[in-house]
Amino acid sequence: MLLLLQALAAVPQQWRHGYELMKDTGLSSGTLYPLLMRMTEQGLVEAEWREPVQPGRPARHAYRLTAAGRASALAGAQASAAARTLSRA
Amino acid sequence: MTLPLARLVMALATRCLGRERGAWARAMRGEFEAAVDDRRPLAFALGCLAAAWRAMPGHDEGRFVLARYLLALGLIVPLAAFHLGCAGSGLRFLLAGPDSYYTLLAQGGGAAQQLAGAYRSAVPAMTALLLALGIGHLLIAWTLLDCRWRRVAALWALTAAAAATLVAIIVALAPSAAGIAVQVAGLAIELAAVPALAAWHRRRAFRDHCLENAP
Numbered sequence: 547m548l549l550l551l552q553a554l555a556a557v558p559q560q561w562r563h564g565y566e567l568m569k570d571t572g573l574s575s576g577t578l579y580p581l582l583m584r585m586t587e588q589g590l591v592e593a594e595w596r597e598p599v600q601p602g603r604p605a606r607h608a609y610r611l612t613a614a615g616r617a618s619a620l621a622g623a624q625a626s627a628a629a630r631t632l633s634r635a
Numbered sequence: 636m637t638l639p640l641a642r643l644v645m646a647l648a649t650r651c652l653g654r655e656r657g658a659w660a661r662a663m664r665g666e667f668e669a670a671v672d673d674r675r676p677l678a679f680a681l682g683c684l685a686a687a688w689r690a691m692p693g694h695d696e697g698r699f700v701l702a703r704y705l706l707a708l709g710l711i712v713p714l715a716a717f718h719l720g721c722a723g724s725g726l727r728f729l730l731a732g733p734d735s736y737y738t739l740l741a742q743g744g745g746a747a748q749q750l751a752g753a754y755r756s757a758v759p760a761m762t763a764l765l766l767a768l769g770i771g772h773l774l775i776a777w778t779l780l781d782c783r784w785r786r787v788a789a790l791w792a793l794t795a796a797a798a799a800t801l802v803a804i805i806v807a808l809a810p811s812a813a814g815i816a817v818q819v820a821g822l823a824i825e826l827a828a829v830p831a832l833a834a835w836h837r838r839r840a841f842r843d844h845c846l847e848n849a850p
Contacts, residue, residue, distance in 0.1 A: 564662060565669035565679075575663070575670075575682030580689055583659055593662070606669075607662035 548622045549573065550581050554591065554611045555619035561594065561608035582609060590615035641667075641676035644684050651687035653696035660687075699835060706828050707776040714821050715772035718765045725762030734758075736809060754808050764801045768794060775829070784833050791829050798822050 553570045554562060562570075568578050585591040592612050595605045611619060645667050649660035663683045670679035691697030728734040740751035771794040778786045805815055 563669065564666040565673070568679075575666070575679045576685035576689075577682070579659065579663060579683065579686040583656070583690065593658075598665075603668050604661070604665045606665035607658075 547581055547585065548626070550578070550585070551590070551611070551615065551619040551622055554609065555616060555623070558611055558616055558619075561596070561610050563596075563606050563608055567609070585615065588614075590618055637677050638671065641671075641680040644677065644680035648680060648684040648687040651684070651691060651697070651700070653691075653694060653700070655694045655696050656687075656690060659690075695839065699832075699839060702835070703779055703782075703832060706825070706832065707779050710821060710825055710828075711772050711776040711779070714818075714825065715769045715776065717769075717818070718772060719769035722762050722765035722769055725758055725765060728758055729762060750808065757804055757808055761801065761804055764797050764804075767797050768801065771797065772825075775825075779829065779832070782836060784836060787829060787833065791826070795822075795826055 549571045550567065550573065553567055556570075564575075564578060564582065567573070567582075568575060571578070573581070582591060582593075586593055586609075589612055591609050593607050593609050596608045598605055645664065649664060652660040652663075663686075667676065667679060667683075670676045691701055724734070728737065737751055737754055740747045740754060743751075771790055775787060775790045775794060778790065802815070802819060
Protein backbone atom coordinates (compact mmCIF):
# COMPACT_ATOMS: atom_id res chain seq x y z
CA MET A 547 0.00 0.00 0.00
CA LEU A 548 2.92 2.30 0.80
CA LEU A 549 4.27 1.83 -2.71
CA LEU A 550 0.95 2.88 -4.21
CA LEU A 551 0.60 5.82 -1.81
CA GLN A 552 4.08 6.99 -2.81
CA ALA A 553 3.33 6.65 -6.52
CA LEU A 554 0.13 8.66 -6.15
CA ALA A 555 1.80 11.20 -3.84
CA ALA A 556 4.57 11.86 -6.38
CA VAL A 557 2.08 13.95 -8.40
CA PRO A 558 -0.69 14.49 -5.85
CA GLN A 559 -3.03 16.67 -7.92
CA GLN A 560 -2.81 14.56 -11.05
CA TRP A 561 -5.39 11.92 -11.93
CA ARG A 562 -3.71 8.61 -12.76
CA HIS A 563 -5.03 5.58 -14.66
CA GLY A 564 -4.81 2.07 -13.22
CA TYR A 565 -2.50 0.71 -15.92
CA GLU A 566 -0.15 3.65 -15.50
CA LEU A 567 -0.04 2.97 -11.74
CA MET A 568 0.77 -0.69 -12.44
CA LYS A 569 3.71 0.40 -14.59
CA ASP A 570 4.95 2.93 -12.02
CA THR A 571 4.74 0.62 -9.02
CA GLY A 572 5.46 -2.74 -10.66
CA LEU A 573 2.32 -4.13 -9.02
CA SER A 574 0.19 -6.65 -10.90
CA SER A 575 -3.49 -5.97 -11.58
CA GLY A 576 -4.28 -8.70 -9.01
CA THR A 577 -2.55 -6.63 -6.31
CA LEU A 578 -3.32 -3.12 -7.53
CA TYR A 579 -7.11 -3.38 -7.74
CA PRO A 580 -7.71 -4.84 -4.24
CA LEU A 581 -5.48 -2.04 -2.90
CA LEU A 582 -7.36 0.62 -4.85
CA MET A 583 -10.71 -0.80 -3.67
CA ARG A 584 -9.57 -0.80 -0.04
CA MET A 585 -7.97 2.66 -0.22
CA THR A 586 -11.09 4.10 -1.86
CA GLU A 587 -13.28 2.57 0.87
CA GLN A 588 -10.94 4.03 3.50
CA GLY A 589 -11.22 7.47 1.88
CA LEU A 590 -7.53 7.64 0.97
CA VAL A 591 -8.11 7.63 -2.79
CA GLU A 592 -10.81 9.22 -4.92
CA ALA A 593 -11.81 7.99 -8.36
CA GLU A 594 -13.57 9.54 -11.32
CA TRP A 595 -14.53 8.43 -14.80
CA ARG A 596 -12.66 9.84 -17.77
CA GLU A 597 -14.03 9.84 -21.28
CA PRO A 598 -11.94 7.73 -23.67
CA VAL A 599 -9.37 9.51 -25.81
CA GLN A 600 -9.80 7.07 -28.69
CA PRO A 601 -13.32 6.51 -30.09
CA GLY A 602 -14.83 3.10 -29.41
CA ARG A 603 -12.85 2.59 -26.25
CA PRO A 604 -14.54 2.28 -22.83
CA ALA A 605 -14.37 5.09 -20.25
CA ARG A 606 -11.44 4.82 -17.86
CA HIS A 607 -11.26 5.19 -14.12
CA ALA A 608 -8.70 7.70 -12.87
CA TYR A 609 -7.42 7.96 -9.32
CA ARG A 610 -5.75 10.49 -7.06
CA LEU A 611 -5.11 10.88 -3.34
CA THR A 612 -7.62 12.64 -1.10
CA ALA A 613 -6.41 14.98 1.66
CA ALA A 614 -6.47 11.99 4.05
CA GLY A 615 -4.49 9.98 1.51
CA ARG A 616 -1.89 12.72 1.16
CA ALA A 617 -1.55 12.89 4.96
CA SER A 618 -1.20 9.12 5.09
CA ALA A 619 1.44 9.16 2.33
CA LEU A 620 3.37 11.87 4.19
CA ALA A 621 3.20 9.95 7.47
CA GLY A 622 4.38 6.81 5.66
CA ALA A 623 7.30 8.65 4.04
CA GLN A 624 8.32 10.14 7.40
CA ALA A 625 8.14 6.74 9.09
CA SER A 626 10.31 5.20 6.34
CA ALA A 627 12.85 8.02 6.64
CA ALA A 628 13.00 7.58 10.43
CA ALA A 629 13.49 3.82 10.05
CA ARG A 630 16.32 4.42 7.55
CA THR A 631 18.01 6.89 9.93
CA LEU A 632 17.74 4.43 12.80
CA SER A 633 19.18 1.57 10.75
CA ARG A 634 22.18 3.74 9.76
CA ALA A 635 22.86 4.80 13.39
CA MET B 636 -5.19 -16.98 -29.37
CA THR B 637 -4.01 -15.05 -26.31
CA LEU B 638 -6.34 -12.10 -26.87
CA PRO B 639 -9.60 -14.09 -27.10
CA LEU B 640 -8.54 -16.07 -24.02
CA ALA B 641 -7.70 -12.84 -22.20
CA ARG B 642 -11.12 -11.39 -23.13
CA LEU B 643 -12.76 -14.55 -21.80
CA VAL B 644 -10.82 -14.34 -18.52
CA MET B 645 -11.69 -10.64 -18.30
CA ALA B 646 -15.40 -11.38 -18.81
CA LEU B 647 -15.23 -13.99 -16.05
CA ALA B 648 -13.44 -11.55 -13.74
CA THR B 649 -16.02 -8.80 -14.27
CA ARG B 650 -18.83 -11.33 -13.74
CA CYS B 651 -17.25 -12.51 -10.47
CA LEU B 652 -17.15 -8.94 -9.18
CA GLY B 653 -20.94 -8.81 -9.38
CA ARG B 654 -23.27 -5.83 -9.38
CA GLU B 655 -22.07 -4.46 -6.04
CA ARG B 656 -18.57 -3.97 -7.47
CA GLY B 657 -19.79 -3.15 -10.95
CA ALA B 658 -17.86 0.15 -11.06
CA TRP B 659 -14.60 -1.72 -10.37
CA ALA B 660 -15.45 -4.24 -13.08
CA ARG B 661 -15.95 -1.36 -15.55
CA ALA B 662 -12.69 0.21 -14.34
CA MET B 663 -10.81 -3.04 -15.04
CA ARG B 664 -12.41 -3.34 -18.48
CA GLY B 665 -11.35 0.22 -19.24
CA GLU B 666 -7.72 -0.54 -18.38
CA PHE B 667 -7.82 -3.86 -20.25
CA GLU B 668 -7.57 -1.95 -23.54
CA ALA B 669 -4.36 -0.33 -22.26
CA ALA B 670 -3.02 -3.81 -21.46
CA VAL B 671 -3.93 -4.93 -25.01
CA ASP B 672 -1.97 -1.97 -26.41
CA ASP B 673 0.93 -2.99 -24.15
CA ARG B 674 0.68 -6.60 -25.44
CA ARG B 675 0.06 -7.98 -21.95
CA PRO B 676 -3.69 -8.64 -21.95
CA LEU B 677 -3.63 -12.15 -20.48
CA ALA B 678 -1.43 -11.28 -17.48
CA PHE B 679 -3.66 -8.27 -16.80
CA ALA B 680 -6.86 -10.31 -17.12
CA LEU B 681 -5.55 -13.11 -14.87
CA GLY B 682 -4.63 -10.53 -12.24
CA CYS B 683 -8.13 -9.05 -12.44
CA LEU B 684 -9.63 -12.53 -12.06
CA ALA B 685 -7.47 -13.18 -8.97
CA ALA B 686 -8.55 -9.81 -7.54
CA ALA B 687 -12.22 -10.58 -8.26
CA TRP B 688 -11.96 -13.98 -6.57
CA ARG B 689 -10.29 -12.45 -3.54
CA ALA B 690 -13.04 -9.82 -3.34
CA MET B 691 -15.89 -12.37 -3.56
CA PRO B 692 -16.16 -13.23 0.17
CA GLY B 693 -16.31 -9.48 0.88
CA HIS B 694 -19.68 -8.82 -0.77
CA ASP B 695 -23.09 -10.45 -0.45
CA GLU B 696 -23.40 -11.43 -4.12
CA GLY B 697 -19.94 -13.05 -4.02
CA ARG B 698 -20.74 -14.94 -0.83
CA PHE B 699 -23.99 -16.17 -2.38
CA VAL B 700 -22.15 -17.44 -5.49
CA LEU B 701 -19.44 -19.09 -3.35
CA ALA B 702 -22.06 -20.77 -1.14
CA ARG B 703 -23.87 -22.15 -4.21
CA TYR B 704 -20.65 -23.52 -5.74
CA LEU B 705 -19.50 -24.92 -2.39
CA LEU B 706 -22.78 -26.78 -1.91
CA ALA B 707 -22.98 -27.97 -5.54
CA LEU B 708 -19.35 -29.03 -6.03
CA GLY B 709 -18.45 -29.84 -2.44
CA LEU B 710 -21.48 -31.89 -1.46
CA ILE B 711 -24.12 -32.50 -4.13
CA VAL B 712 -21.83 -33.66 -6.96
CA PRO B 713 -19.86 -36.04 -4.65
CA LEU B 714 -23.21 -37.42 -3.39
CA ALA B 715 -24.30 -37.91 -7.01
CA ALA B 716 -21.02 -39.72 -7.78
CA PHE B 717 -21.50 -41.93 -4.73
CA HIS B 718 -25.07 -42.83 -5.70
CA LEU B 719 -24.14 -43.50 -9.32
CA GLY B 720 -21.24 -45.69 -8.13
CA CYS B 721 -23.63 -47.67 -5.90
CA ALA B 722 -26.10 -47.96 -8.79
CA GLY B 723 -23.23 -49.35 -10.90
CA SER B 724 -22.55 -51.99 -8.22
CA GLY B 725 -26.26 -52.86 -8.20
CA LEU B 726 -26.28 -53.24 -11.98
CA ARG B 727 -23.20 -55.50 -11.86
CA PHE B 728 -24.97 -57.70 -9.28
CA LEU B 729 -28.09 -57.82 -11.46
CA LEU B 730 -25.93 -58.93 -14.38
CA ALA B 731 -24.70 -61.89 -12.27
CA GLY B 732 -21.69 -60.14 -10.85
CA PRO B 733 -20.45 -60.67 -7.30
CA ASP B 734 -21.93 -58.89 -4.26
CA SER B 735 -20.11 -59.33 -0.96
CA TYR B 736 -23.17 -58.59 1.22
CA TYR B 737 -25.34 -61.11 -0.65
CA THR B 738 -22.59 -63.74 -0.43
CA LEU B 739 -22.28 -63.15 3.32
CA LEU B 740 -26.05 -63.52 3.84
CA ALA B 741 -26.31 -66.57 1.57
CA GLN B 742 -23.62 -68.38 3.58
CA GLY B 743 -25.48 -67.75 6.86
CA GLY B 744 -28.28 -69.61 8.63
CA GLY B 745 -32.00 -69.76 7.77
CA ALA B 746 -32.87 -66.17 8.75
CA ALA B 747 -29.85 -64.81 6.91
CA GLN B 748 -30.74 -66.81 3.79
CA GLN B 749 -34.28 -65.42 3.95
CA LEU B 750 -32.81 -61.92 4.16
CA ALA B 751 -30.52 -62.77 1.20
CA GLY B 752 -33.59 -63.61 -0.88
CA ALA B 753 -35.32 -60.38 0.15
CA TYR B 754 -32.13 -58.44 -0.60
CA ARG B 755 -31.81 -60.01 -4.03
CA SER B 756 -35.41 -59.15 -4.93
CA ALA B 757 -34.97 -55.58 -3.66
CA VAL B 758 -31.79 -54.92 -5.66
CA PRO B 759 -33.56 -53.82 -8.90
CA ALA B 760 -35.66 -51.27 -6.99
CA MET B 761 -32.63 -50.10 -4.98
CA THR B 762 -30.57 -49.77 -8.16
CA ALA B 763 -33.30 -47.74 -9.83
CA LEU B 764 -33.57 -45.50 -6.76
CA LEU B 765 -29.79 -45.04 -6.60
CA LEU B 766 -29.69 -44.18 -10.30
CA ALA B 767 -32.55 -41.69 -9.81
CA LEU B 768 -30.75 -40.18 -6.81
CA GLY B 769 -27.48 -39.84 -8.75
CA ILE B 770 -29.14 -38.19 -11.74
CA GLY B 771 -31.41 -36.14 -9.46
CA HIS B 772 -28.42 -34.78 -7.56
CA LEU B 773 -26.60 -33.83 -10.74
CA LEU B 774 -29.71 -31.99 -11.95
CA ILE B 775 -30.06 -30.25 -8.57
CA ALA B 776 -26.42 -29.09 -8.76
CA TRP B 777 -26.94 -27.78 -12.32
CA THR B 778 -30.19 -25.94 -11.61
CA LEU B 779 -28.84 -24.62 -8.29
CA LEU B 780 -25.88 -22.99 -10.06
CA ASP B 781 -28.34 -21.58 -12.60
CA CYS B 782 -30.60 -20.22 -9.79
CA ARG B 783 -33.70 -21.92 -11.24
CA TRP B 784 -35.30 -22.27 -7.85
CA ARG B 785 -38.69 -23.70 -8.87
CA ARG B 786 -36.95 -26.56 -10.64
CA VAL B 787 -34.53 -27.00 -7.72
CA ALA B 788 -37.52 -27.24 -5.35
CA ALA B 789 -39.26 -29.88 -7.50
CA LEU B 790 -36.08 -31.94 -7.88
CA TRP B 791 -35.28 -31.52 -4.21
CA ALA B 792 -38.73 -32.91 -3.19
CA LEU B 793 -38.41 -35.89 -5.58
CA THR B 794 -34.85 -36.62 -4.42
CA ALA B 795 -35.85 -36.38 -0.76
CA ALA B 796 -38.68 -38.89 -1.36
CA ALA B 797 -36.32 -41.26 -3.23
CA ALA B 798 -33.69 -40.94 -0.49
CA ALA B 799 -36.23 -41.64 2.26
CA THR B 800 -37.49 -44.74 0.42
CA LEU B 801 -33.95 -45.99 -0.16
CA VAL B 802 -32.91 -45.44 3.45
CA ALA B 803 -36.02 -47.34 4.64
CA ILE B 804 -35.15 -50.31 2.38
CA ILE B 805 -31.48 -50.29 3.40
CA VAL B 806 -32.31 -50.09 7.11
CA ALA B 807 -34.66 -53.08 6.73
CA LEU B 808 -32.26 -55.20 4.69
CA ALA B 809 -28.81 -54.15 5.80
CA PRO B 810 -29.03 -52.31 9.13
CA SER B 811 -25.27 -52.36 9.60
CA ALA B 812 -24.46 -51.09 6.07
CA ALA B 813 -21.25 -49.10 6.23
CA GLY B 814 -21.46 -45.48 5.20
CA ILE B 815 -25.21 -45.11 5.69
CA ALA B 816 -24.69 -42.61 8.53
CA VAL B 817 -22.38 -40.51 6.35
CA GLN B 818 -24.86 -40.66 3.51
CA VAL B 819 -27.77 -39.68 5.74
CA ALA B 820 -25.71 -36.81 7.17
CA GLY B 821 -24.81 -35.61 3.65
CA LEU B 822 -28.43 -35.77 2.55
CA ALA B 823 -29.55 -33.97 5.71
CA ILE B 824 -27.07 -31.14 5.07
CA GLU B 825 -28.27 -30.90 1.47
CA LEU B 826 -31.93 -30.97 2.46
CA ALA B 827 -31.34 -28.13 4.90
CA ALA B 828 -28.93 -26.10 2.74
CA VAL B 829 -31.00 -25.98 -0.46
CA PRO B 830 -34.05 -24.26 1.13
CA ALA B 831 -31.68 -21.97 3.07
CA LEU B 832 -30.02 -20.90 -0.20
CA ALA B 833 -33.43 -20.39 -1.84
CA ALA B 834 -34.47 -18.17 1.10
CA TRP B 835 -31.19 -16.20 0.78
CA HIS B 836 -31.90 -15.72 -2.94
CA ARG B 837 -35.44 -14.48 -2.13
CA ARG B 838 -34.08 -11.97 0.41
CA ARG B 839 -31.53 -10.72 -2.11
CA ALA B 840 -34.18 -10.40 -4.86
CA PHE B 841 -36.49 -8.51 -2.47
CA ARG B 842 -33.68 -6.14 -1.44
CA ASP B 843 -32.71 -5.52 -5.09
CA HIS B 844 -36.38 -4.85 -5.92
CA CYS B 845 -36.62 -2.33 -3.03
CA LEU B 846 -33.41 -0.60 -4.11
CA GLU B 847 -34.54 -0.37 -7.74
CA ASN B 848 -37.91 1.09 -6.75
CA ALA B 849 -36.62 3.42 -4.05
CA PRO B 850 -37.74 7.04 -4.55
